Amino acid sequence: MARTTTPRPDSGVTRGNSENRSPTATAAYTTKNDLPEAARREAVALLNQRLADCIDLQTQSKQAHWNVKGPSFIALHKLFDEINAAVAEYADLLAERVVQLGGIAEGTVGVVAERSTLVDYPIGLSTGAEHVAALSDALAMFGRTVRVGIEEMNELEDAGSADILTEISRGVDKWLWFVEAHQQGG
C-alpha cells in the first residue's frame, strides 16, 4: 500500500511520535527461546517488515479477484482468490514467528499502509491482462524481499525464520508462475 512507487527502506515506521511503532521496540517479551536477544530483535524487525508486505500482497490479490473482467474471468477470479488464501497463511506464519521470538506482530491496516514496500495496486484495472501484469509485479516484488530475508535470517543464525521465509518464497515462486503463465504461450 505504499503511496509512492519508490520502495521504502526497511527502516520501520515513523508515524507521529509513537515510538512503539519502531521495529526495534518490538522484541518486548522475555522468552526461554535460546536465540540471542540481539538476533531475535533484528529478526522481529525484519519479519514485521515482511509481514507488512505480505498483508499488502494479500489485499492486492483480493482486489484483483474482485475486479477482473474478460474472457479469462473465471480462471483468474479463482486463481487470485487461491493466491489470497495462500498469502493469508504466509502472513500468519510471519506474524506468529514474530511473537515466538518475543516480539509484537504489527499487522494492522494502518501499520501496513505506512510500512509496505510494495507499489500500491492500481485501482482502475479491468482486463485480465492488466491484473495479471499488476499482480505478477507484486508477487515478484514480494518474492525478492522474501529471498533477501532468507539471507538475512541465515546471517542472524535463525534457521527457523529462514525456513519460514523459504517456505513462503517457494510458494510465491509458484504463484508467480501461475499468474505469468497467462501472459505466455499465446
Ligand SMILES: [Fe+2]
Ligand atoms: Fe470472492
